[in-house]
Amino acid sequence: MLLKELSSLASPLSQGQVDKLKQLTSELSAVQLAWVSGYLAATANAGQLAPVADAQTAQTVTILYGSQTGNGRGIAKALADKAQAQGYAVNLASMGEYNVRQLKQETVLLLVVSTHGEGEAPDDAIELHKFLASKRAPKLDNLHYSVLALGDSSYEFFCQTGKDFNARLAALGAKSLLPLIECDVDYEAAAGQWHADVLEAVKPLIQTSSASVVSIGTAKVSAESEFTKQNPYSAEVLVSQKITGRGSDRDVRHVEIDLGDSGLSYQAGDALGVWFSNDEALVGEILTALSLSADEQVVVGAEPLTLKQALVDKKELTQLYPGLVKAWAELSGNEVLLALSEDKEQVRQFILKHQLADLITLYPLATPVTLNATKLLELLRPLTPRLYSIASSQSEVETEVHLTVALVEDERHGAARFGGASHFLASAQEGTQVKVYVESNKHFRLPENPETPVIMIGPGTGVAPFRAFMQERVAQGIQGDSWLFFGNPHFEQDFLYQTEWQQYLKNGDLSRIDVAFSRDQAHKIYVQHRIKEQGQALWQWLQNGAHLYICGDAERMAKDVHQALIEVAVEVGGLNSEAAEAYFETLRSDKRYQKDVY
Ligand SMILES: Cc1cc2nc3c(=O)[nH]c(=O)nc-3n(C[C@H](O)[C@H](O)[C@H](O)COP(=O)(O)OP(=O)(O)OC[C@H]3O[C@@H](n4cnc5c(N)ncnc54)[C@H](O)[C@@H]3O)c2cc1C
Ligand SMILES: Cc1cc2nc3c(=O)[nH]c(=O)nc-3n(C[C@H](O)[C@H](O)[C@H](O)COP(=O)(O)O)c2cc1C
Numbered sequence: 001m002l003l004k005e006l007s008s009l010a011s012p013l014s015q016g017q018v019d020k021l022k023q024l025t026s027e028l029s030a031v032q033l034a035w036v037s038g039y040l041a042a043t044a045n046a047g048q049l050a051p052v053a054d055a056q057t058a059q060t061v062t063i064l065y066g067s068q069t070g071n072g073r074g075i076a077k078a079l080a081d082k083a084q085a086q087g088y089a090v091n092l093a094s095m096g097e098y099n100v101r102q103l104k105q106e107t108v109l110l111l112v113v114s115t116h117g118e119g120e121a122p123d124d125a126i127e128l129h130k131f132l133a134s135k136r137a138p139k140l141d142n143l144h145y146s147v148l149a150l151g152d153s154s155y156e157f158f159c160q161t162g163k164d165f166n167a168r169l170a171a172l173g174a175k176s177l178l179p180l181i182e183c184d185v186d187y188e189a190a191a192g193q194w195h196a197d198v199l200e201a202v203k204p205l206i207q208t209s210s211a212s213v214v215s216i217g218t219a220k221v222s223a224e225s226e227f228t229k230q231n232p233y234s235a236e237v238l239v240s241q242k243i244t245g246r247g248s249d250r251d252v253r254h255v256e257i258d259l260g261d262s263g264l265s266y267q268a269g270d271a272l273g274v275w276f277s278n279d280e281a282l283v284g285e286i287l288t289a290l291s292l293s294a295d296e297q298v299v300v301g302a303e304p305l306t307l308k309q310a311l312v313d314k315k316e317l318t319q320l321y322p323g324l325v326k327a328w329a330e331l332s333g334n335e336v337l338l339a340l341s342e343d344k345e346q347v348r349q350f351i352l353k354h355q356l357a358d359l360i361t362l363y364p365l366a367t368p369v370t371l372n373a374t375k376l377l378e379l380l381r382p383l384t385p386r387l388y389s390i391a392s393s394q395s396e397v398e399t400e401v402h403l404t405v406a407l408v409e410d411e412r413h414g415a416a417r418f419g420g421a422s423h424f425l426a427s428a429q430e431g432t433q434v435k436v437y438v439e440s441n442k443h444f445r446l447p448e449n450p451e452t453p454v455i456m457i458g459p460g461t462g463v464a465p466f467r468a469f470m471q472e473r474v475a476q477g478i479q480g481d482s483w484l485f486f487g488n489p490h491f492e493q494d495f496l497y498q499t500e501w502q503q504y505l506k507n508g509d510l511s512r513i514d515v516a517f518s519r520d521q522a523h524k525i526y527v528q529h530r531i532k533e534q535g536q537a538l539w540q541w542l543q544n545g546a547h548l549y550i551c552g553d554a555e556r557m558a559k560d561v562h563q564a565l566i567e568v569a570v571e572v573g574g575l576n577s578e579a580a581e582a583y584f585e586t587l588r589s590d591k592r593y594q595k596d597v598y
Helices: 015-026 032-046 052-057 069-083 100-105 122-132 160-171 188-202 280-289 305-311 323-330 335-341 346-351 356-362 374-378 420-427 460-476 500-506 527-533 537-545 557-572 579-589
Strands: 061-066 089-093 106-114 145-151 179-184 233-242 252-258 271-275 297-302 303-305 387-388 402-405 409-414 413-419 431-441 454-457 480-489 512-515 547-554 593-597
Touching: 032 305, 032 413, 052 160, 061 069, 061 122, 069 145, 069 188, 089 179, 100 122, 106 160, 106 188, 122 579, 145 188, 179 188, 179 402, 233 271, 233 420, 271 402, 271 420, 271 579, 280 305, 280 356, 297 374, 297 547, 303 305, 305 356, 305 374, 323 335, 323 346, 323 356, 323 374, 335 346, 356 387, 356 413, 374 547, 374 557, 387 402, 387 460, 402 420, 413 420, 413 500, 454 460, 460 480, 460 500, 460 547, 460 593, 512 527, 527 537, 527 557, 537 557, 547 557
Parallel strands: 061 089, 061 106, 106 145, 145 179, 454 480, 454 547, 480 512, 547 593
Antiparallel strands: 233 252, 233 431, 252 402, 271 387, 271 431, 297 303, 409 413
16 A cells, blocks of 8 residues: 555554654665565564564565566565575565665675676666666675576577676675576576575574564566466467568568466566477477487476477477587587587577577487487477567457567578477467466556657567557557657568558557668668658657657667667767767666667
């Protein structure tokens, strides 16, 4: 309940008590508030207030997470639950909600943080990351800490943000409880081990007691549902329809999924997590190439399965990782692959263009080396779900969820190769079961004030969340200005949701649209060129308080668009390039410049 509502509700407090409470709580940070609320609840049950001295000295394990796509948040939440079960007082918070001034008071700090972009901090960790690297960071001699870093070893800067946090905390005098834990995409086992180890390491530092206050307060995981990544909802595909033209060299699907009576809810800006099954033909190809039997009985986790089922539903077949390339090089003894596997950059490039099936074909195992089913399963990583920006609003589609999915396809050495999840969704028939969960993204939200103008930059499948934004704005009757930048290769073939945008324009729901069809003329035109062309107007919109959104390709588009925005700030806004960077940095920290890039 909000404090300001206290006096207007039938509360057991007198007006004087309400005033005192207001005065006290106005001075508290979010973490302190959460602590006090748990403290009061616990002591209320005991019948009398615990001595304040106890309360002040009661030590708390603070668990902070920096997480873009939910993995770190899940690990942190599970750790908080385990710590709570062991009797520890716990504060769990997103780094984005954490008051950095609180750091000096902490005695035990456990961090879970992923890495995004190219070795960059996830959105909610940016401020704390910057603060710790700055001169303002305090000495932390009284602090014990441990960091679990999440990452993906296919990226050049593996677990970089976690490494940064670990190094900075040490440099500030904090004492490490455990060596840095670096986790790859198959992080579950390592995270579970860290939970056990770190809680053991904390034991001598903190007394647990059954009366200890537990306040998992500041960071309520939003829109909690019984359906999660680990426990997804089995939904039904309603439609998977190609929305690029016959002549297009891209296959983009509009996918509609029925959430039935799951009760799953989402907001415009959220993503859908999709578990998929690998293509049976691909599994057949791998089994044949390795002379393994589809029906062989194996165990994955504790689950008995046939080898075929295990490969279809439990293991990554379409994404390679550096460890697998190395292991295969050693197994095959192939000199070329062995040399390649020693060179990080070559491995990264190789992974982008090859899958397991290619590895087996190009570098076959020389007799007498063979691979049995158990060894094969050991080499492969567990299947991980993929995220897709939600392209619908529940205000419009109720229990459905829509996605815009680009089929990842390539021809490699004469064989058609597909991305695992996009192929599954593109091939889905009406009624196909698909396991899904909602991944909330509070860093990609429409402005609270409906009058605030929005500028949406979403070429390719990046347009998906803007379809959700528009549906939501129309359902809410929002009148504020809106501007879409869209781009793709050809107007005729690749104008995703063309008629919908035209209708929004006609009805006045969308104020402007600027399109860039890169290959419809001799020279390439992309959204960043349109942004430059419209620099005057765009700058004016920003001066009028517009919120700016970018969605889609992280590798090139988002960087080029950012550069174009800087140039607009310099050429139209009259800033020098440093001031222009600072301007967009301020927009970002004011939540007026939000990105959903992948
Ligand atoms: C927050 C978020 C939102 C996303 N939203 C969308 C969305 O709205 N629409 C959408 O289509 N995708 C979206 N993605 C990307 C999506 O999650 C998948 O990464 C993508 O569909 C590829 O997965 P896959 O299983 O089909 O391919 P994988 O099995 O992961 O990849 C197969 C092979 O293709 C290569 N590869 C992977 N991606 C590409 C690529 N883009 N181009 C060429 N080769 C590639 C890999 O190197 C690998 O060898 C989003 C990602 C994130 C993190
Ligand atoms: C767009 C994108 C960029 C990424 N960049 C990196 C990177 O530079 N280094 C790295 O180690 N991992 C990188 N990752 C992998 C994530 O860190 C990994 O998926 C992690 O489990 C995500 O955790 P989170 O869901 O808590 O954010 C990237 C992932 C995405 C989607």
